[in-house]
Amino acid sequence: MNILPKKFYARDPIVVAQDLLGKILVRTYKGTLLRGRIVETEAYLAEGDEAAHGFKGKKNRNQSLYLDAGHAYVHTMRQYALLDLVTEGADTPSSVLIRAVEPLQGIERMQELRGVGSRDELANGPGKLGIAFAITKELDGIDVTRTTSPLFVEDTPRKEDATISTSGRVGVPRAKDAPLRFWITGNACVSR
DNA sequence: CACCAGATCCTCT
């Protein structure tokens, strides 16, 4: 099993967002292994991106966005926890939002956490993913480049015939025209 | 201390 190293994340978020597609998000939760293939992401830039949480500077809640590449940035939206992975370098507030995964392992536990949903709908959106993978603020700021971490990303080659689609970001009124959302074309677990 | 703006989801029409 190969884990994505820090240098993978220490690049332009637009590149990282696309390269993360097909990789496997791994979460150890109360002794259970939860795994899912990343099928949808969004890039948030360090400069000139009004929608990025770092645009208005460092705040109490976005501290971890300023950590070095390869750390988790967990923030809440309404009653949901959303997961970002920090890119580029320290004090560079760019990241990639994990919007959806295709459940691979620990599916029963995900169903328990979510309460409802078919396999395709367990984590086909950032908030749903947060529930299915038990993402909490305790994971905010953790290093995701170590196998001892409760959360990391496993490296695996993407299917050769897989193609990537692009669009503006979802749910972001400002700067929504920028093509910074990426997903695996045709995958059933992509949000709508 | 009150108000409000969100990187959402779910349930209706």
Add this chain to the structure above:
DNA sequence: GAGGATCTGGTGG
């Protein structure tokens, strides 16, 4: 496609 549920940090008086 629209609207309500519902939570928290940031901002200003």
